[in-house]
Amino acid sequence: MRHVPTLLARELGAFFLGPMAYIVLMAFQVIALLNFWELVDALSQPQREFSSIRDPMTTYVSSSPLFWFSILVAVPLLTMRLIAEERRTGTIETLLTLPVSEAEIVLSKWLAGVLMYLALLVPFALYLPFLYFQAKYYFDLGPLLSLGIGLSTMGMMFVAIGLLFSALTRNQIVAAVWTFVVLFLMVVLTLLLYFYGARQQAGWAEAIRFLAVYVQVRAFGQGQLDPRTIALHLSVCVFALYVTVKILETGRRR
Amino acid sequence: MIQVERLTKQYGSVRAIDKISFGVGQGEIVGLLGPNGAGKTTTMRILTTYLSATSGRAVLAGHDALDEPLAVRRKVGYLPENVPLYQEMRVKEYLRFRAKLKDVPRSRRRLAVSEVVSRCRLTDVEDRILGHLSRGFRQRVGLAEAMVHDPDILILDEPSSGLDPIQIREVRGLIEELGEKHTILLSTHIMSEVEAVCGRVIIIAGGRIAIDEKIEKLRLDKAILVEARGPAEPIRNVLLGIDGVNRVTITSQETGISGFELGTQGGRDVREAVCQKLTANGWTLRSLELKRSSLEERFVEAVTGDGADPSKVKAT
Numbered sequence: 001m002r003h004v005p006t007l008l009a010r011e012l013g014a015f016f017l018g019p020m021a022y023i024v025l026m027a028f029q030v031i032a033l034l035n036f037w038e039l040v041d042a043l044s045q046p047q048r049e050f051s052s053i054r055d056p057m058t059t060y061v062s063s064s065p066l067f068w069f070s071i072l073v074a075v076p077l078l079t080m081r082l083i084a085e086e087r088r089t090g091t092i093e094t095l096l097t098l099p100v101s102e103a104e105i106v107l108s109k110w111l112a113g114v115l116m117y118l119a120l121l122v123p124f125a126l127y128l129p130f131l132y133f134q135a136k137y138y139f140d141l142g143p144l145l146s147l148g149i150g151l152s153t154m155g156m157m158f159v160a161i162g163l164l165f166s167a168l169t170r171n172q173i174v175a176a177v178w179t180f181v182v183l184f185l186m187v188v189l190t191l192l193l194y195f196y197g198a199r200q201q202a203g204w205a206e207a208i209r210f211l212a213v214y215v216q217v218r219a220f221g222q223g224q225l226d227p228r229t230i231a232l233h234l235s236v237c238v239f240a241l242y243v244t245v246k247i248l249e250t251g252r253r254r
Numbered sequence: 255m256i257q258v259e260r261l262t263k264q265y266g267s268v269r270a271i272d273k274i275s276f277g278v279g280q281g282e283i284v285g286l287l288g289p290n291g292a293g294k295t296t297t298m299r300i301l302t303t304y305l306s307a308t309s310g311r312a313v314l315a316g317h318d319a320l321d322e323p324l325a326v327r328r329k330v331g332y333l334p335e336n337v338p339l340y341q342e343m344r345v346k347e348y349l350r351f352r353a354k355l356k357d358v359p360r361s362r363r364r365l366a367v368s369e370v371v372s373r374c375r376l377t378d379v380e381d382r383i384l385g386h387l388s389r390g391f392r393q394r395v396g397l398a399e400a401m402v403h404d405p406d407i408l409i410l411d412e413p414s415s416g417l418d419p420i421q422i423r424e425v426r427g428l429i430e431e432l433g434e435k436h437t438i439l440l441s442t443h444i445m446s447e448v449e450a451v452c453g454r455v456i457i458i459a460g461g462r463i464a465i466d467e468k469i470e471k472l473r474l475d476k477a478i479l480v481e482a483r484g485p486a487e488p489i490r491n492v493l494l495g496i497d498g499v500n501r502v503t504i505t506s507q508e509t510g511i512s513g514f515e516l517g518t519q520g521g522r523d524v525r526e527a528v529c530q531k532l533t534a535n536g537w538t539l540r541s542l543e544l545k546r547s548s549l550e551e552r553f554v555e556a557v558t559g560d561g562a563d564p565s566k567v568k569a570t
Contacts, residue, residue: 006354018342089338091340092338093338094332094338094399096303099327101324252305
């Protein structure tokens with residue numbers, strides 16, 4: 001595992017030497033601004049204040065459609081090139097003939113993706129000190145922390161899924177589309193299914209509710225740090241990484 | 255250094271290489287020759303552990319390519335075809351990055367990188383971005399990268415493809431220089447390159463080894479081409495009289511000028527005797543040359559299965 005820092009540095013370098021990182025970061029900055037605007041607006045209206053005071057993070061991040069939409073678009077954009085690009089340019093051949101194990105390669109690419117994902121959340125965090133210190137709006141820090149943990153484990157899972165699809169193809173667009181479809185199913189379809197099941201009062205509605213990423217993150221935003229959800233995210237993540245390593249290893253047997 | 259036994263690679267129903275066996279000794283420079291699609295790249299990819307063989311064994315520097323891929327990768331420097339590089343990195347940065355991944359110890363890394371930079375004559379471009387380099391420089395960066403960890407074995411897939419004649423000569427010189435310390439297996443379809451740098455040649459055709467012989471041995475049956483002003487038949491008889499000549503064929507005959515091809519016993523060089531005999535008889539010698547295309551002929555023979563027209567094969 002001693003090669004991971006070297007590989008990681010090159011992956012991050014590649015992110016920031018291309019335009020993609022800046023475009024996505026800029027977009028997130030704008031979205032964070034809009035959401036923050038909305039949050040301040042909501043807090044300044046006394047009749048809506050009551051619900052927002054309880055969990056401002058929900059309005060700001062976890063139930064904002066704009067936030068979810070941009071996450072669903074940004075994660076595939078960040079992960080699509082990780083392995084597919086190497087396959088397209090042929091550098092995968094130089095990478096896989098190094099005295100470096102496939103696990104090290106996958107791990108460093110995944111870490112690079114996770115770090116980029118976390119960088120996307122920084123714009124959101126940037127505004128919060130203003131709210132806290134300048135506007136003297138002393139919101140609860142607990143839910144903020146729990147939301148941070150929840151979004152991190154969710155991001156780890158999402159990036160691992162994106163990496164898996166990137167390993168399956170040499171075409172970045174194909175990788176991005178597949179990742180988007182799967183993440184979309186995990187976030188939106190589960191939610192719709194849950195609503196549908198709940199209306200029918202079906203027994204499986206509760207199971208779907210547990211799997212719905214949107215519901216999970218909303219719960220984190222409300223301060224419910226559920227270890228089961230964290231375990232779920234991390235298991236999916238580890239599984240996807242394992243499959244990715246196996247894909248690279250069996251690539252030799254083509 | 256390299257031992258290959260009954261190596262087979264199957265892509266679906268296509269058999270890319272079929273039970274090939276060969277060995278490469280320490281310090282040898284061996285050329286892997288063959289037409290496109292003969293299985294050269296597949297063989298090299300198996301040796302560098304990028305692909306695994308369907309059956310058979312490949313042992314490099316005492317390690318099995320299938321069982322101990324990491325140990326093999328440590329001993330092998332590989333220049334893939336078309337030299338894939340990270341476009342956004344700078345030359346020196348890239349070499350340092352690769353040296354780190356190839357476990358060159360920190361204390362020697364700077365030295366190792368600057369050594370390969372000067373050896374591959376990259377000093378002028380060491381801070382340029384790889385994506386902006388010309389083909390020749392990219393090739394040299396690839397070579398520098400392959401040898402940065404001072405491997406025992408160098409595997410070079412078409413090291414001179416896409417280069418201009420001067421660059422080819424430079425790369426060739428570099429390979430010869432490297433051959434003093436390393437075991438080298440290189441693939442190419444350029445005959446003169448094999449003749450210039452390799453000690454041995456392995457010709458692959460249709461996934462099988464057609465020829466595996468030392469260059470000197472292949473060179474033995476060389477021919478001498480003679481062109482002189484004078485009647486064809488009498489000249490032929492005189493040439494046959496020269497000591498060591500065992501075969502003379504008339505290759506051309508036009509308006510007083512005749513061409514001949516001489517075969518000699520054991521490849522003896524009888525050019526001086528030919529010159530003396532012709533002038534003594536009053537025939538003007540127009541040209542006299544030693545023909546060294548025998549490798550090319552053997553190649554065509556091996557690939558097509560008969561002694562077809564050698565001019566159909568690309569030769570530089």
